[in-house]
Amino acid sequence: MTTSRFAPSPTGRLHLGHAYSAVLGRLAAGRWLLRIEDLDPGRARPEFVGGIMEDLAWLGLAPDGVPLVQSARVAAYADALEQLKREGLVYACFCTRADIAASLTAPHGDAGSGYPGTCRELADDPERRERTPHSWRLNSANAMAAAGLPGWREADGITFASDAAQIGDAILARKDAPSSYHLACVVDDAASGVDLVVRGADLRPSTPVQRLLQVLLGLPEPTYLHHPLVVHEDGRRLAKRDSAPTLAAMRDAGVDGRALADALATGLLPPSYRLAMP
Numbered sequence: 001m002t003t004s005r006f007a008p009s010p011t012g013r014l015h016l017g018h019a020y021s022a023v024l025g026r027l028a029a030g031r032w033l034l035r036i037e038d039l040d041p042g043r044a045r046p047e048f049v050g051g052i053m054e055d056l057a058w059l060g061l062a063p064d065g066v067p068l069v070q071s072a073r074v075a076a077y078a079d080a081l082e083q084l085k086r087e088g089l090v091y092a093c094f095c096t097r098a099d100i101a102a103s104l105t106a107p108h109g110d111a112g113s114g115y116p117g118t119c120r121e122l123a124d125d126p127e128r129r130e131r132t133p134h135s136w137r138l139n140s141a142n143a144m145a146a147a148g149l150p151g152w153r154e155a156d157g158i159t160f161a162s163d164a165a166q167i168g169d170a171i172l173a174r175k176d177a178p179s180s181y182h183l184a185c186v187v188d189d190a191a192s193g194v195d196l197v198v199r200g201a202d203l204r205p206s207t208p209v210q211r212l213l214q215v216l217l218g219l220p221e222p223t224y225l226h227h228p229l230v231v232h233e234d235g236r237r238l239a240k241r242d243s244a245p246t247l248a249a250m251r252d253a254g255v256d257g258r259a260l261a262d263a264l265a266t267g268l269l270p271p272s273y274r275l276a277m278p
């Protein structure tokens with residue numbers, strides 16, 4: 001049976017884009033799991049976890065099994081990081097955000113692809129690590145040499161090769177946060193038996209690094225379905241901060257959640273929204 005998951009971060013209330021993603025995942029899979037991605041200590045809030053449950057129930061979407069909560073799984077992520085350390089595929093990085101920004105001529109959204117490699121060749125210094133905040137970065141050159149150029153399969157049958165330039169030395173953990181999104185995502189997808197990842201095309205740039213981590217950690221390869229995003233009619237993205245109504249506000253305004261989910265399943269959006277690739 002195909003297993004998929006909906007993996008929201010509890011950093012705000014869900015909006016129509018989340019509903020679309022959840023509906024597609026539910027439709028595409030026999031088993032549909034809920035994962036709460038609450039590893040960002042600065043942004044995740046427990047009250048939004050309840051909001052996610054409420055919104056899914058309103059849509060008539062019942063996840064199978066017990067939701068997986070990432071903050072309860074740090075030991076599994078630490079084990080995966082240890083494995084990569086033993087294999088010499090990660091290094092400690094002492095750069096601050098300001099250091100990295102100052103050494104770049106162009107802004108980069110992704111902490112991995114824009115990193116100039118300042119700490120890559122440093123000898124390991126456990127004492128400095130003890131005293132100084134640091135992160136653990138993937139040594140992407142070593143990792144690619146160990147793994148080759150792993151491809152990933154999209155749901156339409158097309159396979160893409162991982163793009164070395166896109167991967168970069170991604171951050172896998174920080175001293176104050178036991179795992180980055182990428183590491184936790186691949187560890188959990190494997191632990192939950194997820195074999196179909198259904199998520200927005202805005203996350204497609206994450207797939208090469210996640211596929212590489214799967215190869216390095218000996219984890220199975222899921223199939224990926226990156227769907228178009230729900231945007232405002234004028235093309236603006238929905239964001240937790242913008243004027244897009246949350247699902248909670250739609251419910252309060254009297255919208256029928258189950259009817260909305262049925263419409264989304266056939267590709268019908270409420271007026272003033274449309275689908276677009278990022």
Ligand code: GLU
Pocket residue numbers: 006007008009037185198199203
């Ligand atoms: N937590 C991520 C988000 O809310 C989704 C991650 C994923 O589906 O891989 O954007």
